[in-house]
Amino acid sequence: MADPAIAIVGAGPAGIRAAEALSRHGLSAILVDEAPKGGGQIYRQPPDSFQGPASSRYGFEARKASALHLTIKRLATAIDYRPSTLAWNVCNGRLDTLCAGRGESVVFDILVIATGAMDRMLPLPGWTLPGVYALGGAQIALKYQGCAIGQNTVFLGTGPLLYLVAYQYAKAGAKIEAVLDVNPAHAKRRALFALASSPRTLAKGIYYRASLGTHGIAVEEGVTPMGIAGTDEVRDVHYRRGSVDKSVRCDAVGLGFGLKSETQDGESTVSGVYLAGDGAGIGGADAAELWGERVGLSIAARCGRRHDASRIAKIDRRLARLARFRAGLERAFPLPLLGSTLPDDTILCRCESIRVGQVKDAIRAFDVVEMNRMKAISRVGMGRCQGRMCGHAAAELLAAETRQDLAAVGRLRGQPPIKPLPMPWPGTP
Amino acid sequence: MKPSPLAQHSTDEAAQPRMVRLIEAERARLTFSLDGAPATAREGDTILTAVLTARRYLAESAGGEDTRAGFCLMGACQECWVAVDGTRARACSTLVTAGMSVATGGHFTVG
Ligand SMILES: Cc1cc2nc3c(=O)[nH]c(=O)nc-3n(C[C@H](O)[C@H](O)[C@H](O)COP(=O)(O)OP(=O)(O)OC[C@H]3O[C@@H](n4cnc5c(N)ncnc54)[C@H](O)[C@@H]3O)c2cc1C
Ligand code: FES
Numbered sequence: 001m002a003d004p005a006i007a008i009v010g011a012g013p014a015g016i017r018a019a020e021a022l023s024r025h026g027l028s029a030i031l032v033d034e035a036p037k038g039g040g041q042i043y044r045q046p047p048d049s050f051q052g053p054a055s056s057r058y059g060f061e062a063r064k065a066s067a068l069h070l071t072i073k074r075l076a077t078a079i080d081y082r083p084s085t086l087a088w089n090v091c092n093g094r095l096d097t098l099c100a101g102r103g104e105s106v107v108f109d110i111l112v113i114a115t116g117a118m119d120r121m122l123p124l125p126g127w128t129l130p131g132v133y134a135l136g137g138a139q140i141a142l143k144y145q146g147c148a149i150g151q152n153t154v155f156l157g158t159g160p161l162l163y164l165v166a167y168q169y170a171k172a173g174a175k176i177e178a179v180l181d182v183n184p185a186h187a188k189r190r191a192l193f194a195l196a197s198s199p200r201t202l203a204k205g206i207y208y209r210a211s212l213g214t215h216g217i218a219v220e221e222g223v224t225p226m227g228i229a230g231t232d233e234v235r236d237v238h239y240r241r242g243s244v245d246k247s248v249r250c251d252a253v254g255l256g257f258g259l260k261s262e263t264q265d266g267e268s269t270v271s272g273v274y275l276a277g278d279g280a281g282i283g284g285a286d287a288a289e290l291w292g293e294r295v296g297l298s299i300a301a302r303c304g305r306r307h308d309a310s311r312i313a314k315i316d317r318r319l320a321r322l323a324r325f326r327a328g329l330e331r332a333f334p335l336p337l338l339g340s341t342l343p344d345d346t347i348l349c350r351c352e353s354i355r356v357g358q359v360k361d362a363i364r365a366f367d368v369v370e371m372n373r374m375k376a377i378s379r380v381g382m383g384r385c386q387g388r389m390c391g392h393a394a395a396e397l398l399a400a401e402t403r404q405d406l407a408a409v410g411r412l413r414g415q416p417p418i419k420p421l422p423m424p425w426p427g428t429p
Numbered sequence: 430m431k432p433s434p435l436a437q438h439s440t441d442e443a444a445q446p447r448m449v450r451l452i453e454a455e456r457a458r459l460t461f462s463l464d465g466a467p468a469t470a471r472e473g474d475t476i477l478t479a480v481l482t483a484r485r486y487l488a489e490s491a492g493g494e495d496t497r498a499g500f501c502l503m504g505a506c507q508e509c510w511v512a513v514d515g516t517r518a519r520a521c522s523t524l525v526t527a528g529m530s531v532a533t534g535g536h537f538t539v540g
Contacts, residue, residue, distance in 0.1 A: 032505065034522075041503070047473030047524060049456045056452065101516075118505050129448065130486050130498035137502030144502075145478045146452035151445060172451045232496065233485060252447075263467075350508065353494060384507035389500070 003027060004303060007088045007106050008096050010114035012040020013285050014277025014292035016072050018112050019079055021296025022378040025305040028079050030106055032097055034086040038072035041116055041136070041278075042285045045069060046144050057143055059168070060204060061285070068289070093272075110272050110302075112295055116286075117259040117278035120159075121389045122338045125227030125346045127255060128353070131234030135256025139165045148174040151251020154237045156180045156225055159258035159333045160205055166254075177250045179212060180239055182257070182336045184222030194328025197321050198222070201284075225338070227346075257335055258282070260405055261390075287322040290315050339396025346399070349390050349409040351383025356397065363401045371410040374398055387412040447498055448481040459527040462535060476520035476531055477502070477509055487511070487520060490531040 001227040006022060008015045011033035018033050043058065043065040075081060082099060089096040095106040109218045119134040123235070126132070133141070133149045135157055141147045148169060154177050155166045159236040165180045195202045212219055224243070226238040238247045259282045276295040277288035294315045342348070344357030362368065362378040374380060380394050381387030387394065391412050398409045456471040465478065470479035477499050480487055486496040487509055495515045499509040509520040512532040525531075 049471070049473035050453050052453050062472060071446075118503065119501065128490070128495065128497065130496055133505075134501040134506070137500065140452070140502040141448065145448075145473075145475060146454060147448040147450050147482065149477055150447060151449055174449065174451060233498075305527070350490075350500065350506065384510075385505060388505050 005107060006030070006110045006112070006299065007032070007108040008112040008114060009095070010040065010116055010277070010279065011035070011038035011072060011081070012114060012116050012277060013068060013288040014116075014279070015040070015112065015114035016068055016075070016294075017289045018114060018276055018296040018299075019075055019081075020071055021293045022299060023075060023078055025296075025300035025303075025307065027300060027305070028305060029112075030080040030082065030086050030108075031075070032082045032085040032095075032106070034084065036084045038076075038081070038083065039065065039069055039090070040285075040288075043068050044140065044144055046146075050146065059171075062289075064285070064289075071150030076112065101402055108272075110299055111273070112274045112299075113279055114276045114292060115279040116288075117261055117282055118388065119256040120258040120260040120335060120392065121255070122157075122257050122336070123346055123348050123356075123390060123393050123409065124225055124255070124338070124340060125343060126229055127169065127273065128347050128350050129228055129234045130230055130232070131230070131252045133252065133254055135159075135161055135165055135254045136259075138252075138254035140263035142168055142172060142174075142310075148172070148252070149254060150234070150250065151175060152177050152250045153252045153254060154178050154180065154250040155254045156237060156239075157254075157256040157258075158183045158336070160329060161256060161258060161259070162254075163205065163208045163212065166217065167211055170212060170217060171352040174217075176212075176217045177216060178237075178248045179219045180223045180248075181219070181221045181333075182223055182225065183333050187334070188221075191332035194324055194331065195317055197328070198325040201286075201325060214415075246298040258333055278354075283322055283326055285307050285325070287319060290319055290322070294319070306398070320324050335392075337396065339393035340400030342393070342397070348381045348394060349383055351389075352379055352384050354378060354380055357406070359394065359397060360401055363398060368398065369402050369409070371395055371398060375412060381412045438492075446482050448478060449487040449490060450482060459525065461525050461529040462526065463531050465532075470525040472485075474525050476511060476518070476523050476525055476529075478512070479525045480520065480531070480533065 006029040008019055008029050008031045011031055019029050022029050039045045054062040054066050068307055084100040087097050087098050097104050119136045131150055138149045141149050152175050155162050159182050169176055224240040229236045234251055234253055236247045261279050274295045276291045297307050297312055301428050342356045346356045347353050348356050348359055359378045359380055366377050368374045375382055395409050399406045456473055458469050459472055460469055487498045490497045497508050499521050500506045504522045510517050511520045514530050
């Protein structure tokens with residue numbers, strides 16, 4: 001049997017380790033990533049003009065980052081690695097890609113989707129004001145461009161990244177006005193046992209949190225965000241703690257409530273399509289590397305290559321331990337229910353500036369009970385971002401308005417192109 | 430005619446740009462054209478970085494009722510479209526090159 005054509009989308013920890021495992025077993029893959037350099041989100045490489053050491057960029061993870069960068073550098077000559085290439089459609093064994101304005105279709109027998117995660121976002125009053133950035137975006141500004149998102153920054157939301165990014169900003173010399181976590185301290189204490197399954201990661205988290213104190217940065221937990229105020233840009237963040245209304249002045253906000261998969265669903269049910277890394281379920285960078293390798297080994301086994309069963313068993317044990325840690329994180333930093341409590345004049349859809357009240361009206365007027373019908377009628381989820389930013393809150397809103405469970409309202413179906421294509425768009429030959 | 434929200438902004442807070450360079454700020458300079466006027470960037474800047482280290486806003490929102498300054502910085506939200514030498518590009522994921530012409534004025538709808 002001829003070797004199958006294998007395509008991998010995403011050159012982050014998961015995609016790179018999958019490609020490496022395949023290559024070790026004599027299988028070559030086409031690896032596409034829209035970024036100009038490999039590494040993915042956590043180990044994103046800055047443009048060439050940044051010459052500083054890895055330690056200043058990746059902190060405790062510098063060794064892992066350098067190892068991964070070395071792997072992709074070596075692989076680049078051995079496999080068909082295509083950076084700066086967007087995958088915009090998958091259909092019947094064909095992957096449609098775009099690189100420097102040129103379209104190309106890649107035919108595959110086996111596809112690995114390792115497209116990573118993005119910020120889990122919830123709308124707030126004022127979240128479209130200039131100066132509000134996704135938390136992950138705030139980190140990219142620093143890691144990829146050496147910049148802070150503002151002169152005086154507030155970090156608002158929840159999740160481990162909230163504390164990590166605040167720590168990285170403080171270390172780089174940015175001025176932080178406050179770190180506001182919607183989850184209370186006791187949620188974290190209750191999760192400690194599960195979190196202790198990865199003691200080193202837990203220790204790092206505790207260190208980041210503690211060092212914010214050392215830098216004199218106010219950290220408030222268990223807050224209810226009321227909104228971001230300002231006329232034509234961010235001026236204050238308003239929040240409530242207990243029964244006390246508070247506000248903090250700032251000109252930038254890093255907003256994020258954890259991470260969610262860039263692919264919509266966890267398990268692939270299509271034969272020949274594998275999901276790996278954060279794109280399949282949020283597990284963090286170490287899990288992404290292991291998961292990628294695991295998928296590579298599964299494919300090698302499927303292609304009749306000799307594989308090391310003990311390595312597979314070891315990866316599975318480690319992934320199980322990381323899953324326990326992940327469950328602990330979910331308990332420590334759950335997503336707050338905000339979508340159903342937003343004031344009517346809050347912009348829900350950033351792309352088309354559609355407000356909560358307009359969506360509620362549409363739901364009532366047309367007896368909408370399902371997400372894709374809501375999209376068709378209200379246009380929420382139809383804009384450029386395809387519901388990436390507002391999808392969750394829109395679902396919460398629909399569930400609350402129609403007194404259904406969140407799961408019952410369904411989810412937005414994406415349409416190709418998965419990301420907008422630059423125009424003018426030259427046709428594929 | 431309704432004045433452009435960008436025009437309203439140009440008077441206030443002109444002194445401080447939005448983004449602050451903290452690390453490796455002293456990279457080589459290059460010049461490009463921003464909305465028809467000469468502008469300076471550092472080598473390795475994205476268009477978004479170059480614009481927001483010079484002023485506080487990127488462009489009007491798709492509907493034109495307010496201004497935006499990018500949001501996700503990772504190519505997901507699509508709020509940072511600009512015209513680069515006549516073609517649409519995401520400001521957060523396009524590096525500035527010397528002599529490039531960037532226009533933030535109009536807004537670009539996705540067909
Ligand atoms: C902004 C951000 C910052 C993060 N920072 C940290 C951190 O500091 N520490 C931490 O432990 N975890 C962090 N995470 C979590 C992090 O995603 C994972 O730990 C790890 O990077 C997951 O690896 P991965 O290989 O699954 O995905 P990623 O590393 O996200 O890699 C996915 C790759 O796929 C590419 N891609 C996506 N869609 C397409 C497409 N359609 N076409 C072509 N290419 C595509 C992307 O360009 C990317 O390079 C962060 C996540 C985000 C979103
Ligand atoms: S800022 Fe979101 S796509 Fe550029």
